[in-house]
Amino acid sequence: MSKQKSERPNSPERPNSYVSGPDEEGRFGIFGGRFVAETLMPLILDLEENYEAAKKDPAFKAEMDDLWTHYVGRPSPLYHAERLTAHLGGARIYLKRDELNHTGSHKANNVLGQILLARRMKRTRIIAETGAGQHGVATATFAARFGLPCVIYMGATDIERQKPNVFRMKLLGAEVVPVSSGTGTLKDAMNEALRDWVTNVEDTFYIIGTVAGPHPYPAMVRDFQSIIGKEVRTQMIEAEGRLPDTLVACIGGGSNAMGLFHPFLDDESVKMIGVEAAGRGIDKGDGHHAASLSGGRPGVLHGNRTYLLQNPDGQIIDGHSISAGLDYPGIGPEHAWLSEQGRITYVAATDTEALEAFQLCCLQEGIIPALEPAHALAHVIKHAPTLPKDHLLVMNMCGRGDKDVFTVGAALGVEIE
Amino acid sequence: MTNRIDTKFEQLAAEGRGALVAYFMAGDPDLETSLALLKAMPEAGADIIELGMPFTDPMADGPAIQKAGNRALRAGQTMQKTFDMVRSFRQGNDTTPIVLMGYYNPIYSRGVETWISEARAAGVDGMIIVDLPAEEDAELCIPAVEAGLAFIRLVAPTTSEARLATVLNNTSGFVYYVSVTGITGGRTAGEDELKPALARLRAHTDLPLAVGFGIKTPKDAASAARLADASVVGTSIVARLAECLGKDDRPKPGVDVTKEVTALVAELAAGVRGARKS
Structure with a gap:
């Protein structure tokens, strides 16, 4: 139980290190965690396991380094x-x-890491949410680079104010799905991407664009960035x-x-x-x-x-x-x-x-x-x-x-x- | 302590039939209409009522229930008003179980202990909280169960055999089997999919099994109630309600929302009651 704010009785005034988190439950103090529907829970546990294995694999790092140098710059x-x-x-x-x-x-840093993980996990379809479109463009780019079909969820309001990025994504072969539920912005796009993932659990990898979402995403995106x-x-x-x-x-x-x-x-x-x-x-x-x-x-x-x-x-x-x-x-x-x-x-x-x-x-x-x-x-x-x-x-x-x-x-x- | 959910399932088992669990959104399209509907549900044939707590970001719901939540929020529905509805219902009905369904943030925002005591005092019997998997039991599940409320867990087709024990731990009331991967109101699982899935669950729990997600017609409801112990119908009911509304989300002139929606519930109930369990 960690309801109370970070004032746990046995914790030192300041932690010994600020880089040891998250804990096994994916928590940074009381923050983080895995608040997802049961349908997704097995998927994020599987993702965590695969990410932990990839981190220890020199071949994973070597491939990422090579693309960072020659493709991302x-x-x-x-x-x-x-x-x-x-x-x-x-x-x-x-x-x-x-x-x-x-x-x-900077979005390319994270997308590269996650798409290599998706390939490792034999996922054949990529989805992502995007707000300004930078994460969407980065995801569409790497999906094209690896020949994977890609669906980008984007709020209808954001599509209107970020037209150049919408066109970029389409040029890169992505399907851009307008999201008009809620207020048609990033949070609604994320809801819709989660709805897609919960429906297409067998083949789909969800590339989250920021250090949020259920564990292990916040830690994984941080590591790549x-x-x-x-x-x-x-x-x-x-x-x-x-x-x-x-x-x-x-x-x-x-x-x-x-x-x-x-x-x-x-x-x-x-x-x-x-x-x-x-x-x-x-x-x-x-x-x-x-x-x-x-x-x-x-x-x-x-x-x-x-x-x-x-x-x-x-x-x-x-x-x-x-x-x-x-x-x-x-x-x-x-x-x-x-x-x-x-x-x-x-x-x-x-x-x-x-x-x-x-x-x-x-x-x-x-x-x-x-x-x-x-x-x-x-x-x-x-x-x-x-x-x-x-x-x-x-x-x-x-x-x-x-x-x-x-x-x-x-x-x-x-x-x- | 015997609660209304256990009593209801015992009673239905004695009658040799499954339960109809009817879902709709609290406050949709407005408090008055929604309360009238709530009060009319048992007589229409709902054995258990699942009352939706509206949330701005319902990540497991399809368009019909998303819109219902938005209508309720626009009409000013709050957690307090949802509790008031249940309290008002209980003045005339002490037997039909009410289960609140929704997402964690409005509960967390109110304070878990406060919410639990308010829910109990209002006459709520249990809850289904979509975004609280077994890994987060310490948040709400354990304190709720300790306070005598049922914490009804969702089990999904993706839930592995190895994981079932974890998922069923601390659960009570009944087990809600999400029959398809996806959001509410999606495709309907066939009997050939349901049978082995339910058999797998039976081996792990003695709790009643309810089947939901994608149950739309009286025939679907009958089939699921026969194979399991209950059918949960939500999207069809909410969609029928939406058909009664004009562009301004107000009931169309001359349309009695309660009458229209309870007519559907009665058809679903007839299906469930006609499907005798072997």
């Missing part, structure tokens, strides 16, 4: 953003260039001869942030900041933001316990963000735990702040960022000037902004034809 550069550093006049800013990955975001932080560690030591001081990343479900943070969790000197989407402002109340940690409370959805946006009766509330990739009403369970432990600081940035950061990044660095990392950058803009010049700050540039030019154009009152 890893390692991604750690780039010293000189002009941004000078402009902000504080911390020395580095950008981890995961937007240079094949498919344009951890390549980001592992590379940063090596690259920063090469560049500066020491570890970074602060890491900053945006958070929807939280996979790019977990990928950057996790390899540094036990390095006490490294500060970490996750940036949620404050939408029109957390103070505007429910339905105006997507900050699950700052504006939500613990609940159970999509197979795990975590912080959720919900009303007093436990009904889930839709998040709002200008970024379709951040408006999920939950957050990965490991983030929920790390937040309660105080190991990571979570803040939020508004739509307006993200738009300003987006434009600044274009002009100062010649990089068009996705609206998701523009949220991280919005916090860097606030935070970097308060830090000394020898402070090493790394921000994860987790996606590129080509997909967002229409949204940004609309927000700035510019018509693009």
Whole structure:
């Protein structure tokens, strides 16, 4: 029984390590778990067993490394953003260039891992949910690369605002199924993907795109994304001869942030900041933001316990963000735990702040960022000037902004034809 | 302590027939209509009532029940109102078991201990919580069973022989066999699929067996009630209710929702009652 918050009587004030989770039940403290229908339970136990075996298999790692190098384009550069550093006049800013990955975001890291696992498990059909479409595009890409049929569930509302990515997925041979149940956004797409999986249990592999869902997904996605932080560690030591001081990343479900943070969790000197989407402002109340940690409370959805946006009766509330990739009403369970432990600081940035950061990044660095990392950058803009010049700050540039030019154009009152 | 579920199954066994378990969504399309329907269910032939607790994200439900939940939520249904419905029903009926069915978050949000005591006080007999597998028994199952409520478990076609013992542990009331993989209202399992599956379950438990998911017609209900101990019908009932509604989700003028829906329940009950168990 672990009903109470993390204050278990016998647990030390601080854990010996922040990287030992999850436990055997898939819990990070009280968060995580396996809250799924019985029909799916045998499948996720089977997935866990297969993933554990794959982790120990050098051939699995070798295949992944080879594709990371030659197909995804890893390692991604750690780039010293000189002009941004000078402009902000504080911390020395580095950008981890995961937007240079094949498919344009960090999503490829995780999809590669999961599709290799799907092949190992002899699954012949791939399904995924997508919000902004980045995970959908990454999944469609790898499905094409391995010749597997692929169905992507996407909210009808998101299809409307992410048309370029919808077309990309179709070019890559995926079937894009519009989801109009609920409010037609990411959480509804995830419900529909789960409904597909529970129906097609024999042949289907569900590639979840973030560090959420039932165990083992949060841990598995984190492990695949951890390549980001592992590379940063090596690259920063090469560049500066020491570890970074602060890491900053945006958070929807939280996979790019977990990928950057996790390899540094036990390095006490490294500060970490996750940036949620404050939408029109957390103070505007429910339905105006997507900050699950700052504006939500613990609940159970999509197979795990975590912080959720919900009303007093436990009904889930839709998040709002200008970024379709951040408006999920939950957050990965490991983030929920790390937040309660105080190991990571979570803040939020508004739509307006993200738009300003987006434009600044274009002009100062010649990089068009996705609206998701523009949220991280919005916090860097606030935070970097308060830090000394020898402070090493790394921000994860987790996606590129080509997909967002229409949204940004609309927000700035510019018509693009 | 003898509860209404055990008593009902003993009584039906003595009559030599299976039970009709009728599902509908609390508060669909509004509290008043839904309460009238609840009160009319036993006389129409529902032996056990499964009352849906609406949730925004019903991941195991098909379109019909998803829409029913949305209608109920839009009409302002809350957990409190669902308990009020049960309390009101109990004033006129002390024998028909009521099982609440839904998802965990609205219960967790209310606080498990609070919810259990409110459910007991209202006259609820048990629960079916889709997203609480045996692995999460400590959450709600164990405290609910300790408080005298039945925790009815779903068993699926994917549940292996080795896993059955785990799944049946701590369960009570009856066992709900999900006859097909998938969501509610999907395809119907044939007798050739059901027979071996039920035989496998019988070897592991003495609890009554109910079959649900994909049971649509009086004939399906009769067949499942004969092979098992109960048929669960949900989607057909909810769909019949939806047919009574106009575009604004209000009952169409001149249409009596209770009369229409109970007519279907009576047909299903006739099927179940006509299927004598051997």
